[in-house]
Amino acid sequence: MSPAAGADPPGGPTGWRIQFWALQVLELGVAFLLVTQSVHVGRGGLLVAGGVVFGLLALTADGPLGVFRVVGQRLHVLVVAGAAIAFGAMAALPALRPDLEGLLVVGGAVVALVFLASRTMTDPARRGRRSTRTTRGPVIDTTATVVTPDGGQPAPTDDADAALRRAGRTTGAAAAAGRKAVDEHRPQVEDQVKRTLRGAGRLAGRLAGPKVPPPDPPA
Numbered sequence: 001m002s003p004a005a006g007a008d009p010p011g012g013p014t015g016w017r018i019q020f021w022a023l024q025v026l027e028l029g030v031a032f033l034l035v036t037q038s039v040h041v042g043r044g045g046l047l048v049a050g051g052v053v054f055g056l057l058a059l060t061a062d063g064p065l066g067v068f069r070v071v072g073q074r075l076h077v078l079v080v081a082g083a084a085i086a087f088g089a090m091a092a093l094p095a096l097r098p099d100l101e102g103l104l105v106v107g108g109a110v111v112a113l114v115f116l117a118s119r120t121m122t123d124p125a126r127r128g129r130r131s132t133r134t135t136r137g138p139v140i141d142t143t144a145t146v147v148t149p150d151g152g153q154p155a156p157t158d159d160a161d162a163a164l165r166r167a168g169r170t171t172g173a174a175a176a177a178g179r180k181a182v183d184e185h186r187p188q189v190e191d192q193v194k195r196t197l198r199g200a201g202r203l204a205g206r207l208a209g210p211k212v213p214p215p216d217p218p219a
Contacts, residue, residue, distance in 0.1 A: 023120045024065040031055035041102035073122035084113035
């Protein structure tokens, strides 16, 4: 990675380098190894504490595998190297010293962390790019101004007149729809009215016709 891309500038450590995420993977692997091996060694409390510390360091680093990302990459590399050296020094204390198997695990973890931390490429601009990337979306502050073709401001619109025009258009559309419905159904309505009138006339004629007197009873 070139210095413009955020790598260590010329004059730093030469030779092969590893990406920052690889150091995070190593920290998580060391944390898992220390915690799981603590149950198999005598006086493994130091291994549990070291596993918790290195796991938290990996999760708080401002890198691809970070969860909280509150520590910059360069500072993180220094903290990891210092924590590994302190972890190895505490393992030499009689009160915290594990057994031989535990000492081998601690020594291997310290050497791996210190060596690979010194070969890790860091990106000093990582924090700024992360803040831009985590933004939910671009915020555009715009102000729209409606102008007339001649460049002047539009005349204010009378809200009452606009409401009346809308009401007039709505009423006209309803009236047109009503006339169309009447024109479509007028023949059926007229035929039904005629039939009704004829039936009513026949009923009235039967009711008003001459009544035949009943026959006289036999003598």
